[in-house]
Amino acid sequence: MFSGAQVSLYPMSDGFVGVILSAIDALDPWRDMLRIETDDLSTLIIGPSEVLFPAMRDLFVGAARTGVHVTLHATVSRGCPGEPDEPLCHPVAEVLDDLALAARVALAREAVASAPIFDQTVAAQFSLYPLGRDQHMDEIYGCIEFLKSSGCFERSKNFCTKLRGDAGPVFGTLGQAFTHFGVHSAHVALDVTVSANSPTAN
Amino acid sequence: MFSGAQVSLYPMSDGFVGVILSAIDALDPWRDMLRIETDDLSTLIIGPSEVLFPAMRDLFVGAARTGVHVTLHATVSRGCPGEPDEPLCHPVAEVLDDLALAARVALAREAVASAPIFDQTVAAQFSLYPLGRDQHMDEIYGCIEFLKSSGCFERSKNFCTKLRGDAGPVFGTLGQAFTHFGVHSAHVALDVTVSANSPTAN
Numbered sequence: 211m212f213s214g215a216q217v218s219l220y221p222m223s224d225g226f227v228g229v230i231l232s233a234i235d236a237l238d239p240w241r242d243m244l245r246i247e248t249d250d251l252s253t254l255i256i257g258p259s260e261v262l263f264p265a266m267r268d269l270f271v272g273a274a275r276t277g278v279h280v281t282l283h284a285t286v287s288r289g290c291p292g293e294p295d296e297p298l299c300h301p302v303a304e305v306l307d308d309l310a311l312a313a314r315v316a317l318a319r320e321a322v323a324s325a326p327i328f329d330q331t332v333a334a335q336f337s338l339y340p341l342g343r344d345q346h347m348d349e350i351y352g353c354i355e356f357l358k359s360s361g362c363f364e365r366s367k368n369f370c371t372k373l374r375g376d377a378g379p380v381f382g383t384l385g386q387a388f389t390h391f392g393v394h395s396a397h398v399a400l401d402v403t404v405s406a407n408s409p410t411a412n
Numbered sequence: 413m414f415s416g417a418q419v420s421l422y423p424m425s426d427g428f429v430g431v432i433l434s435a436i437d438a439l440d441p442w443r444d445m446l447r448i449e450t451d452d453l454s455t456l457i458i459g460p461s462e463v464l465f466p467a468m469r470d471l472f473v474g475a476a477r478t479g480v481h482v483t484l485h486a487t488v489s490r491g492c493p494g495e496p497d498e499p500l501c502h503p504v505a506e507v508l509d510d511l512a513l514a515a516r517v518a519l520a521r522e523a524v525a526s527a528p529i530f531d532q533t534v535a536a537q538f539s540l541y542p543l544g545r546d547q548h549m550d551e552i553y554g555c556i557e558f559l560k561s562s563g564c565f566e567r568s569k570n571f572c573t574k575l576r577g578d579a580g581p582v583f584g585t586l587g588q589a590f591t592h593f594g595v596h597s598a599h600v601a602l603d604v605t606v607s608a609n610s611p612t613a614n
Contacts, residue, residue: 216537216571218605220422220483227611250612251537251605254570281422283485285539285603287571291549335418335453337487339541339601342548346599347493368456369418369489369601397548399541399571401487401603403420403453409429410452 212293214256236272240265263385274406311352318386325382336402340392353391414495416458417488438474442467465587476608513554520588527584538604542594555593
C-alpha cells in the first residue's frame with residue numbers, strides 16, 4: 211500500500227510566502243506519521259489514508275485564519291500499482307474491505323457527524339477516480355449518495371461535486387469519500403480544491 | 413461525447429481580482445467554440461478536447477504576462493458516462509481511435525514539435541486517469557513514454573509527472589496527453605497545475 215498527496219497552498223496576497231510558511235507549522239502534530247517533501251509546485255505528504263485529510267485540514271485552517279483569500283489544491287492517491295509498498299502508509303484502523311456500498315455510505319455518514327468544528331467556513335469541490343475497474347461509476351454514484359447526506363453537500367457540478375460548511379465536516383467528508391469508495395485494494399485518486407475568504411463566494 | 417474543464421486561476425497578489433479579470437479577455441478568440449460558466453471556485457469551459465488546452469494556455473499566459481506569481485489548476489474530463497452527448501464537444505479533427513499505443517506516442521510527439529512559442533516559461537505537473545478499464549496502467553505508461561520524449565519532461569513525481577518549458581509546448585504536451593491516451597470512447601480525466609513567476613522555482 212502506498213498513499214499520499216501532492217498539496218499546494220495559494221494565498222491570494224502579496225505576502226503569500228509568509229502565509230504559507232506560518233501555515234506549515236500546523237503540520238507539526240502530524241509529522242511523525244508522514245514523510246514530507248517540497249518543491250516549487252507542491253508539497254508531497256506520504257502516510258496512511260486516514261491521516262492525509264486531517265493533516266491537510268490543519269494546514270488549510272492555519273492559512274485561512276490569516277483572513278487572506280486562500281485556496282488549497284491536492285492530488286491524493288492510494289494503491290497506485292506503480293508505487294512500492296510503504297509501511298508508513300499502512301492503514302491505522304481495521305480495514306473493512308468487503309462491506310456493501312450501502313454499509314460504507316452509512317459508516318462514512320456517521321464519521322462525518324462526529325467531526326470536530328473549527329469555526330472556519332470553507333467551500334470545496336472534488337472528483338473521485340476509482341481506477342482499474344470496469345464498474346467505476348457504481349463507486350462514484352455510491353459516493354455521491356453519501357455526499358448528499360453528509361451535511362456539506364452544496365451541488366453537483368460538471369466533473370466534480372461542490373461542498374460547503376465548516377472545515378471540520380468538509381475535510382471529514384473528503385476523507386471519508388477517499389477511504390470508503392473504491393475498494394481497499396483498488397487504485398483510487400482524488401482531486402480536490404478548497405477555498406476560504408473568497409470575495410466572490412456565492 | 414462530453415468534454416470540458418473546471419479551471420481556476422490563482423494570482424498570488426493583493427490585486428488578484430484585476431489579474432484574473434484581465435486574463436479572461438484572452439479567452440475571447442475561443443468563446444465561439446466554448447460554453448463558459450463561472451462560480452466562486454472555478455470556471456467551467458465546455459467544448460472539443462482539442463480546444464480546451466489552447467484556450468487554457470491563452471488564459472494562463474495572459475495572467476503570467478503581468479509578472480505576478482500565478483498558478484492555474486484544471487480538472488479536465490472527456491467521455492464521462494454521467495454526462496449527456498453535447499454537439500459542441502464533438503472532435504474538430506478526424507478521430508484515429510484504433511491506433512496502437514506506439515503510433516499515438518509518435519503522433520503526440522510530432523504535434524508538440526510544431527507548437528507555437530510564447531516566450532513564457534512555465535512549470536506544470538499533471539496526472540492522467542483513464543477510467544473504466546482494467547488495463548489503465550498501460551495507457552499511463554504509454555503516456556509517460558511520450559512525455560519523456562516531448563522536450564518538456566522534467567521528472568516523475570509521486571502521483572504525477574512534472575513538465576517545464578515554454579507555455580506553447582507545455583500546454584501542447586498536456587493537450588496531446590489528454591486526447592491521445594485513453595482510447596477515444598473512454599472516460600478520461602486529467603488533473604493539472606501550471607505555475608509561472610514562482611520565487612522558489614528550482
